[in-house]
Each structure stands twice: as C-alpha cells, then as structure tokens.
Amino acid sequence: TAVLYDFYTEWCKVYSHVIRSLKDIEPDLLVFYNYPKQIRASIYSTNMIESFNNVIKRKAKPKAEFPTEQSLDAFIGIQAMSYNDRYFNRIHKGFGQVQDTLESYFD
Known part of the structure; x- marks a missing residue:
C-alpha cells in the first residue's frame, strides 16, 4: 500500500477527482492481495x-x-x-x- 500512497501524493494535485474516487474504493481495490x-x-x-x-x-x-x-x-x-x-x-x-x-x- 506504500506504493499506492506514493501514487496519491504524486498525482493528487493534477488528478484530485480521480484520487478521491480511488480512495473511496480503496478497501475493495486491492482485495485480491488477501x-x-x-x-x-x-x-x-x-x-x-x-x-x-x-x-x-x-x-x-x-x-x-x-x-x-x-x-x-x-x-x-x-x-x-x-x-x-x-x-x-x-x-x-x-x-x-x-x-x-x-x-x-x-x-
């Protein structure tokens, strides 16, 4: 998940709406890692x-x-x-x- 947070930090200013949407679905986004x-x-x-x-x-x-x-x-x-x-x-x-x-x- 560290990579995901680095991605958020890098792109949040340019793509704030997309980053917000990703954060909303984050619990389900990488569930296959379970x-x-x-x-x-x-x-x-x-x-x-x-x-x-x-x-x-x-x-x-x-x-x-x-x-x-x-x-x-x-x-x-x-x-x-x-x-x-x-x-x-x-x-x-x-x-x-x-x-x-x-x-x-x-x-």
Missing part, C-alpha cells in the same frame, strides 16, 4: 470473463436479433449454464495448490 499468491492473477484477470463474452458473441451472431429482451436473457442464461457445465470440473491455474487454504476461508 488471497494466496498462487491465485491472485486469476482473481484480478478478466481472461475468463472475456472468454465467456466471446462464446456469447459467437453463438448470438447467427441469431441476428432477438424478438424480446426476455428471449435474449433466456439465451444468455442457457449459454452461461452450458459454459458452467462444460468447465465445472476444471481447476483454474493455482487453485489446486491452495484448495485447503481456500476451503478454510469458508469454514
């Missing part, structure tokens, strides 16, 4: 989200348009369930090494 080092990259990365978004785009493209918002919601819901089923047993990088530690968080 988790084991082996899984931090997976937590702060958006790779899994981007992968899922690409699946949605690829499968929605042939449909062109949806008649109602509910039909779009249903389509995305079905795609999410299918994606979850496909990757349910997959252990993401680093999570297998710290499974016991993570389980202890929820005891």
Whole structure:
C-alpha cells in the first residue's frame, strides 16, 4: 500500500477527482492481495470473463436479433449454464495448490 500512497501524493494535485474516487474504493481495490499468491492473477484477470463474452458473441451472431429482451436473457442464461457445465470440473491455474487454504476461508 506504500506504493499506492506514493501514487496519491504524486498525482493528487493534477488528478484530485480521480484520487478521491480511488480512495473511496480503496478497501475493495486491492482485495485480491488477501488471497494466496498462487491465485491472485486469476482473481484480478478478466481472461475468463472475456472468454465467456466471446462464446456469447459467437453463438448470438447467427441469431441476428432477438424478438424480446426476455428471449435474449433466456439465451444468455442457457449459454452461461452450458459454459458452467462444460468447465465445472476444471481447476483454474493455482487453485489446486491452495484448495485447503481456500476451503478454510469458508469454514
């Protein structure tokens, strides 16, 4: 956090509004540091989200348009369930090494 405070000090005069906003969300901003080092990259990365978004785009493209918002919601819901089923047993990088530690968080 020392680096973050150095950043605040250096840029607060030029970007006071941004620094204020960062300070407001600071408790949540670096929360991934509370988790084991082996899984931090997976937590702060958006790779899994981007992968899922690409699946949605690829499968929605042939449909062109949806008649109602509910039909779009249903389509995305079905795609999410299918994606979850496909990757349910997959252990993401680093999570297998710290499974016991993570389980202890929820005891």
